[in-house]
Amino acid sequence: MGVLAYRWYQGRMATGGTGLPAAAPDERMRFGTEAFYASIGRAFLAMCAFIPVLWGIEGLNVLFGGALDRAGGIEPRSLTGIDGVVFAPLLHASFSHVAANSVPLLLLGTFVLAGQTRRFFLITAFIALVSGLTVWVFGPSNSITVGASGVIFGYLGYLLLRGLIERRWWSLGISLLMGLLFGWQLVGILPGAEHVSWQGHLGGFLAGLVAAILFRQPRARRPKPADGDSSSPTITMPGAGGLDLGPSDKTIEMPGKG
Numbered sequence: 001m002g003v004l005a006y007r008w009y010q011g012r013m014a015t016g017g018t019g020l021p022a023a024a025p026d027e028r029m030r031f032g033t034e035a036f037y038a039s040i041g042r043a044f045l046a047m048c049a050f051i052p053v054l055w056g057i058e059g060l061n062v063l064f065g066g067a068l069d070r071a072g073g074i075e076p077r078s079l080t081g082i083d084g085v086v087f088a089p090l091l092h093a094s095f096s097h098v099a100a101n102s103v104p105l106l107l108l109g110t111f112v113l114a115g116q117t118r119r120f121f122l123i124t125a126f127i128a129l130v131s132g133l134t135v136w137v138f139g140p141s142n143s144i145t146v147g148a149s150g151v152i153f154g155y156l157g158y159l160l161l162r163g164l165i166e167r168r169w170w171s172l173g174i175s176l177l178m179g180l181l182f183g184w185q186l187v188g189i190l191p192g193a194e195h196v197s198w199q200g201h202l203g204g205f206l207a208g209l210v211a212a213i214l215f216r217q218p219r220a221r222r223p224k225p226a227d228g229d230s231s232s233p234t235i236t237m238p239g240a241g242g243l244d245l246g247p248s249d250k251t252i253e254m255p256g257k258g
Helices: 002-014 034-063 067-072 084-090 095-113 117-138 149-166 169-189 198-214
Strands: 143-146 250-253
Touching: 034 067, 034 084, 034 095, 067 084, 067 143, 084 117, 084 143, 095 117, 095 149, 095 169, 117 149, 117 198, 149 169, 149 198, 169 198
Parallel strands: none
Antiparallel strands: 143 250
C-alpha cells in the first residue's frame, strides 16, 4: 500500500499537482492559450506606461531649450559625446519626433517584450549599444544624434528573424505581420534624406538580427517517459484536476564644432 501511495505522489509532482501533463515552457506560450494572451496584455500595458516617459523627457528638453539633446545626444568620435549611446534613445528633437516613434515603438516593443521580460532588457541594451556605437563611429562630424529609431529598427530586425530561428508558429506569424507592416521601411537603413541617421538605423537593424540568434529561446524538449515496472500496479485517481515608422533619428548640425 505504501508503494502505491508513493507512485501516486510521484505522478502528482510530475503533473504539477493538476493530474494533467505538465506544460513545457514552450507550450505555455503557445498561440491561443490564456497564458499567451495574458503575456501580450501585460507587455502592451508596460509599453503604454513607458511611452509617456519619452513625452515627459521631451517636455523637459523643450523647457530647457534643447539642453538635454546637447548633453545626452551622440557626438560622433567625441569622448564627451559617447555617453549618448546610453541616453540618445530616450531623447528626441521635437514632439513630432516623439509622436512618430511612439506607435512603432509601442507595437514592436510589445511583441519583443511578451513572454520574455529578462531577454527583453538584454535585447534592448544590445541593440541600443550597437546602434549608438555605429552612429558614434560613422556619423557625420559636428552633429548630435538623438531618437529611438535605432532601437525600433532593431526590434524590427529581431522580430523578422526570430520566427525563422525559433521555428514557432506564433513567432513566424509575428515575423510575417511585421514584414507586411514595416518591411518597406527598410529603405531607412540606406543613405538618404539629410539629417536622418541612417547609420543608427542600419546598426540597429543588424543588431536586431544578431540578437535573434544570440538570445533565441531553445525549443523545450519533451521529457522522456520514465522506465516503469510493468509488473507493478497503477492507481488512477478520478477527479484530479500600414503603419509608418515616422521621422527617423535626428542629426542636429552644430556650427562651429569640429
